[in-house]
Amino acid sequence: MTIDSWFNNYVSENINIDSKKSTGARNSRNWLTSNIKDLSQKNEENLELYSGSEFALKMGSFARKTQIRPLDDVDQMIIFSAKGSTANLDTSQWNQVFVNVPDSAPELKKMDGENGLSSIKVLNYLKQLLNGISQYQSADIKRSQQALRLELSSYDWGFDIVPGFRTVDDGQGYYYYIIPNGEGAWEKTDPRIDRQNLNEYQKEATIDLREVVRILKYWRKAHNAVCKLNSYALETMVLDFIDTNPIYSNSREFIESFLLYLSKAVFCSVQDRKGFQGDLNFLDFTARLEIQKRAIYYHDMIKETNSYETESMSEQAIKSWTKFFGN
Numbered sequence: 001m002t003i004d005s006w007f008n009n010y011v012s013e014n015i016n017i018d019s020k021k022s023t024g025a026r027n028s029r030n031w032l033t034s035n036i037k038d039l040s041q042k043n044e045e046n047l048e049l050y051s052g053s054e055f056a057l058k059m060g061s062f063a064r065k066t067q068i069r070p071l072d073d074v075d076q077m078i079i080f081s082a083k084g085s086t087a088n089l090d091t092s093q094w095n096q097v098f099v100n101v102p103d104s105a106p107e108l109k110k111m112d113g114e115n116g117l118s119s120i121k122v123l124n125y126l127k128q129l130l131n132g133i134s135q136y137q138s139a140d141i142k143r144s145q146q147a148l149r150l151e152l153s154s155y156d157w158g159f160d161i162v163p164g165f166r167t168v169d170d171g172q173g174y175y176y177y178i179i180p181n182g183e184g185a186w187e188k189t190d191p192r193i194d195r196q197n198l199n200e201y202q203k204e205a206t207i208d209l210r211e212v213v214r215i216l217k218y219w220r221k222a223h224n225a226v227c228k229l230n231s232y233a234l235e236t237m238v239l240d241f242i243d244t245n246p247i248y249s250n251s252r253e254f255i256e257s258f259l260l261y262l263s264k265a266v267f268c269s270v271q272d273r274k275g276f277q278g279d280l281n282f283l284d285f286t287a288r289l290e291i292q293k294r295a296i297y298y299h300d301m302i303k304e305t306n307s308y309e310t311e312s313m314s315e316q317a318i319k320s321w322t323k324f325f326g327n
Contacts, residue, residue: 001314001318002314003308003309003314003317003318003321004309006314006318006321007251007252007321010321010325011211011214011215014069014218014325015068015069015211015214015215015218016068016069016211016214017067017068017069017071021071021156022062022071024155025062025071025074025155025157028074028155028157029058029074029076029159032076032150032159032161033055033056033076033078035133035135036049036056036078036129036130036133037049037055037056039129039132039133040129045107046107046129047080047081047107047108047122047125048080048081048083048107049078049079049080049081050079050080050081050165050166051081054079054166055078055079055080056076056077056078056079057076057077057079057164057177057191057192058075058076058077058191058195059075059076059077059162059189059191060073060074060075060160060191061073061075061231061232061235062074062075063075063191063195064194064195064198064210064235065198065210066198066210066213066214066217066235067214068214068217068218068221070156071156071157072156072157072158073157073158073159073160074157074158074159074160075147075159075160075161075162076159076160076161076162077161077162077163077164077177077179077191078126078161078162078163078164079163079164079165079166079177080108080122080163080164080165081165082099082108082165082166083101083102083104083105083107083108084102084104084105085099085100085101085102085105085108085117085165086099086100086102087099087100087116087167087178087186089167089178089188094187094188094276094277094278095181095185095186095187095188095277096181096185096187097178097181097185097186097187097188098115098116098117098185098186099116099117099165099178099186100116100117101116101117111125113184114184115184115185116185117186118184119146119163119179119180119181119184119185119186120143120180120184122163122180123143123147123148123163123180124143125163126148126161126163127141127143127148130148130150130161136150136152139151139152144160145180145182146162146179146180146181146182147160147161147162147180148160148161148162149161162179162180163179163180164177164178164179164180164189165177165178165186176188176189176190176274176276177189177190177191187276188276189274189276190274190276193273193274194273194274197239197273198210198213198239201239201242204246205242206248206249207248207250207251207254208251209238209242211251212238212251212254212255213234213235213238215251215255216234216238216255216258217231217234217235218325218326219298219324219325219326220234221326222325222326223294223326225287225290225291225293225294226291226294226295228283228287228290228291229266229283229287229291230280230282232280233270233280233281236270236271236272236273236280237261237262237265237270238258239273240265240270241257241258241261241262241265244261245257245258245261252302252305252306252309253306255302256299256302256303256306259295259296259298259299259302260295260296260299262291262292262295263291263292263295263296263299264292266281266283266288266291266292266295267288267292268281269281298324301320301323301324302320302321302324304320305317305320305321305324308320
């Protein structure tokens with residue numbers, strides 16, 4: 001067996017999510033959002049959803065197609081109409097947004113807390129709404145910080161459902177969203193930007209960029225020291241790396257070069273490409289040092305492994321990649 005065929009088979013069997021399972025998850029997500037819409041429209045006292053199909057916004061790694069096996073989380077945002085509410089969107093603190101609801105929106109107004117609209121109360125409302133769907137009456141629905149976790153015995157995966165609001169268009173077509181910050185207030189986000197970034201980079205790439213991200217996430221998960229690096233930060237670092245290293249012949253060469261980049265970049269800031277969160281690198285010095293050691297170790301290993309491949313030494317190359325994957 002050639003290293004190319006072994007590598008592709010390993011990634012397909014152990015890292016990439018099976019296409020049938022992905023289709024099933026998308027269908028179940030669509031069924032979920034359709035039922036939320038139907039139930040919301042049955043009672044005038046229910047919160048009004050944002051107009052048209054825009055009330056449901058895909059988010060998270062499943063939406064970006066960078067999620068690895070096992071498929072356990074499908075993230076979904078449910079967008080409500082703000083009904084003329086205002087917020088301190090000009091704040092420099094991206095996760096300290098406070099919403100002021102007008103008296104003309106009594107359905108929202110009754111969910112006010114100490115500092116305006118309470119995201120916790122909105123989460124609790126959404127939980128009650130989900131409980132109204134007959135198929136979910138025996139489901140396990142729990143509130144966890146920013147989201148509701150919906151577990152169904154009929155699926156291998158669960159849903160992380162996040163309520164949110166869309167900001168007003170600034171006149172140039174730009175808007176974004178606010179979602180719970182986990183403490184009762186709201187924070188800024190825009191999952192569309194993450195998907196658009198990957199799409200744009202993929203257009204210029206000569207490899208399957210999303211698959212490379214999945215491989216690196218799998219490597220991260222397999223090694224305790226590297227696991228301390230946030231998965232989303234790692235994904236962002238891949239795009240940062242491409243900005244300065246746009247040329248590579250295949251995925252294995254890309255991984256070799258990226259690991260060397262990671263060994264240095266882990267000591268630097270990792271700026272949120274959405275422009276909201278600032279630095280995504282929250283690691284302390286000890287954790288950064290450990291990741292640097294692992295990155296250098298595996299870079300040197302993969303560099304040698306890629307040489308084995310050039311010399312048609314498939315058996316040695318496969319052994320090294322197996323260690324990289326944590327087996």
